[in-house]
Amino acid sequence: MEYGRIARAMLSGFGFAYPWTMADGTTSILPTAYTPPGQVYLQYFTLLLFGSGHTGLIALYLFQIVEAVAFIFVLGRIETALFTNERVTKVTLWSAALYPPFIYATMTFGVTSSALLLNALFVLLGIRLSSALQSESERARYALSFGIVCGLLLLFRGESPVLIALTLVLIIYQNRARVWTSVRFAALAAIVAVTLLAPWTIRNYQIFHRFIPISTNGGFNFWRGNNAFSTVYTPIWATEDGVAKIEQTAKTGMDYELAASAVSTDQAWEWIKSNPSVALIRSAEKAAALWTISVRPNTLANVGYASFHVATLLLLIYGVLQLRAGKDTPRNHETRTGVRLIGLYCLLATLLAMVFFTLPRYQVLLSAVYFPLSTFGLSHLLPKQTR
Secondary structure, eight states: OHHHHHHHHHHTTOOSEEEEEOTTSOEEEEEOOSSOHHHHHHHHHHHHHHOSSHHHHHHHHHHHHHHHHHHHHHHHHHHHHHHOOHHHHHHHHHHHHHOHHHHHHTTSSSSHHHHHHHHHHHHHHHHHHHHHHHHTSSHHHHHHHHHHHHHHHHHHOTTHHHHHHHHHHHHHHHTGGGHHHHHHHHHHHHHHHHHHHHHHHHHHHHHHSSOOSSOSOHHHHHHHTSSSSOOSSOOOOOOHHHHHHHHHHHTTTOOHHHHHHHHHHHHHHHHHHHOHHHHHHHHHHHHHHHHSSOSSTTOGGGHHHHHHHHHHHHHHHHHHHHHHHTTTOOOSHHHHHHHHHHHHHHHHHHHHHHHSOOOHHHHHHHHHHHHHHHHHHHHTTSOGGGO
16 A cells, blocks of 8 residues: 555655656656655554565564554443443453454554554543543643544544544533633643644645645545546546646646645546536445445455444444433443544544545444444343343
8 A cells, every 4th residue: 555655665765755657657756745654654664673575564464463452452441431331341342352344454554453543542532531621630641642642643644633623622512611621621632733743744844845734645535536437436546637637737847746636636626516416426325335334345255344344333223222221321421422522433434435435444444433332232232141
């Protein structure tokens, strides 16, 4: 994936650069801000320490297993924070450890394993910060901790600023009885997050001479989900005409990567304006694809994955019904904050899919966030002595 391509370019002495394929088939390795730097640096330092061959890949695989173990641990802590029920927490831990999509995520050398862990930490520390503001205890500690996780999330996921901003607003709302105190500590968390991101943003300004807070891939990904060639299930990477227009724009003096973003954005808007009804229907289909069985339902290889996804989704519905019924559920600040935070994430993930596109790994990331509610539902279906 792009993370490994950039990491290998760094190992070859090109710096943080991406190998772009031109219209004539040649490759140009150019400085990049195409992807957030977090996962690239994880792969770069792993391959630097252990080599870029089999040993390096095994080391990276083992690191991803460690991330998966930490992710499962954090899921258990989220469940405990939500429901304070040891039996439900045990169901969550065992389910997450045996859940095939989570296991498979450790076997792909992309950002999924890191994103799973960071998303879980984000939810847990968001709950902890809100609880600290409510109890007026350890507020600075959790504001700093949440800010650090937010900063790391900014370095790994380009869409995270919206999630972070709205989550901080939610935390302030949850503690509106102490609104100015809540604003102060939310601001502290935001400052820490921005401070962690700042070196990357400054580097981008020095390279591209314009403000690029995280990445330049927004325009390109917007086109991938909104053009005449992609489908709901298979967003394409490029067309010959598109590559030619990008190169033509780059010849005017604009950096190639910024030209790619600008041309892609313009082409996507042109298609939407020319096909408004199709674009609207496709957006709804992309939302449905994110929440239903599989974004690529015509391949037999996805039958097993789809089965687990459907089961998790049905358990989510059942868990929410049990939650609303108030069964075995503490009605406290942590539960309300956690459930609302999970709901906020699900809403934003759906909107992002509608605007851009969805892939199987996005379903895995989404299901991981609402997994504690699914296993809460599962715990009510198991015999009571095992719950």
